[in-house]
Amino acid sequence: CDWSSDVCSSDLESRVIMDLNDAVLAAADSDWKDWRKFDLDKIDALEANALHLRARAALADEFGDVGLAVMKDPRMCRLMPFWRPVFERAKWSVRALLPIRSPLEVGWSLGRRDGLSPGYGCLLWLRHVLDAEAETRGMARAILDWPQFLSDGRKALARANEQLGVTWPYWG
Numbered sequence: 315c316d317w318s319s320d321v322c323s324s325d326l327e328s329r330v331i332m333d334l335n336d337a338v339l340a341a342a343d344s345d346w347k348d349w350r351k352f353d354l355d356k357i358d359a360l361e362a363n364a365l366h367l368r369a370r371a372a373l374a375d376e377f378g379d380v381g382l383a384v385m386k387d388p389r390m391c392r393l394m395p396f397w398r399p400v401f402e403r404a405k406w407s408v409r410a411l412l413p414i415r416s417p418l419e420v421g422w423s424l425g426r427r428d429g430l431s432p433g434y435g436c437l438l439w440l441r442h443v444l445d446a447e448a449e450t451r452g453m454a455r456a457i458l459d460w461p462q463f464l465s466d467g468r469k470a471l472a473r474a475n476e477q478l479g480v481t482w483p484y485w486g
Contacts, residue, residue: 327386330372335389338365338396346389347430349437351445354395362396369400382483391446409478410455412446413463415439454478
């Protein structure tokens with residue numbers, strides 16, 4: 315769950331996955347600015363099934379048979395109740411890398427980018443961090459110190475590698 319809004323709309327994120335996540339949130343009468351806990355039960359069963367089919371197709375189209383896929387979207391931490399069965403059906407071994415950034419930096423960044431008050435930005439940060447912690451319990455996960463990543467990404471990812479048991483391709 316990356317709350318670096320300076321990076322949020324970068325090429326690191328799949329537009330297909332981002333649009334799908336927005337559709338899942340909308341189906342549950344929510345959006346990215348909603349500070350309330352995501353409620354999967356608000357989605358009609360037929361619509362949930364259609365969204366799951368769309369998600370499985372998106373995984374296949376976006377990632378094919380790569381050995382290591384990385385999905386970066388701040389909404390993922392809120393939407394793990396939706397995505398977990400999709401990943402299981404696709405037989406993906408999922409690990410979570412949880413970037414942590416100062417809530418004040420996030421609040422200020424969301425204020426600059428979206429006109430939100432810093433307090434509301436901090437509330438959104440808290441919602442995402444709490445959901446990321448709760449929804450990744452029981453799976454391999456690592457915490458990524460965002461300032462350390464920005465100053466020495468290789469060192470930060472090496473530490474995450476140790477925690478996750480992942481070998482990054484093309485590490486050379």
